[in-house]
Amino acid sequence: EVQLLESGGDLVQPGGSLRLSCAASGFTFTNYAMSWVRQAPGKGLEWVSAINDGGGDTYYGESVKGRFTISRDNSKNTLYLQMNSLRAEDTAVYYCAKRSQYRSSWYTDYWGQGTLVTVSS
Amino acid sequence: QSVLTQPPSASGTPGQRVTISCSGSSSNIGSNTVNWYQQLPGTAPKLLIYSNNQRPSGVPDRFSGSKSGTSASLAISGLQSEDEADYYCASWDDTVFGGGTHLTVL
Numbered sequence: 191e192v193q194l195l196e197s198g199g200d201l202v203q204p205g206g207s208l209r210l211s212c213a214a215s216g217f218t219f220t221n222y223a224m225s226w227v228r229q230a231p232g233k234g235l236e237w238v239s240a241i242n243d244g245g246g247d248t249y250y251g252e253s254v255k256g257r258f259t260i261s262r263d264n265s266k267n268t269l270y271l272q273m274n275s276l277r278a279e280d281t282a283v284y285y286c287a288k289r290s291q292y293r294s295s296w297y298t299d300y301w302g303q304g305t306l307v308t309v310s311s
Numbered sequence: 312q313s314v315l316t317q318p319p320s321a322s323g324t325p326g327q328r329v330t331i332s333c334s335g336s337s338s339n340i341g342s343n344t345v346n347w348y349q350q351l352p353g354t355a356p357k358l359l360i361y362s363n364n365q366r367p368s369g370v371p372d373r374f375s376g377s378k379s380g381t382s383a384s385l386a387i388s389g390l391q392s393e394d395e396a397d398y399y400c401a402s403w404d405d406t407v408f409g410g411g412t413h414l415t416v417l
Binding site: 304 | 343344356367404405406409411
């Protein structure tokens with residue numbers, strides 16, 4: 191059974207930093223691309239970042255580019271999101287997600303339960 | 312403001328067929344496949360349809376998807392009370408999402 195367990199969410203002041211982690215199990219982590227998707231309170235889903243299976247290719251949404259860094263440790267089956275220069279608008283539940291490919295297109299086949307990040311003074 | 316446009320709400324009675332639309336542009340839906348996600352209250356999203364019309368194992372065949380040009384649709388037939396949820400479309404390898412449609416089963 192695929193499991194994605196996020197941790198690291200917290201209350202942080204504007205301008206602060208936070209690192210989220212996602213422990214993966216139930217599948218061969220090294221074979222799959224992963225992503226982070228967030229959801230502000232009462233709002234819709236927003237893609238944040240993605241990383242390929244080997245960790246060498248990373249991608250970011252415009253709203254977080256230059257402030258967030260995605261990485262992975264395949265020896266620990268863990269995905270990370272380093273968040274710097276946090277703003278109030280970064281307040282959201284952050285979901286860790288497993289990506290799969292069908293033909294030449296990608297989709298998200300599993301989601302974690304999410305971890306809440308609150309940016310406020 | 313979401314990149315893909317969905318109606319904020321939809322409704323139907325048990326047993327009815329409902330459709331949810333998702334509108335985009337040539338740069339997203341027009342040149343990429345569409346995926347659909349269901350989010351039950353207080354839970355994480357769940358994959359419902361991928362690559363326009365493919366159903367993952369375990370998803371009932373009451374759910375179907377289609378795409379034409381720069382728009383896509385999710386159809387739910389034989390509506391059930393447990394289908395009450397938020398539904399999101401996504402495209403461009405899930406880098407753009409719709410704003411979500413809240414489905415109410417009356």
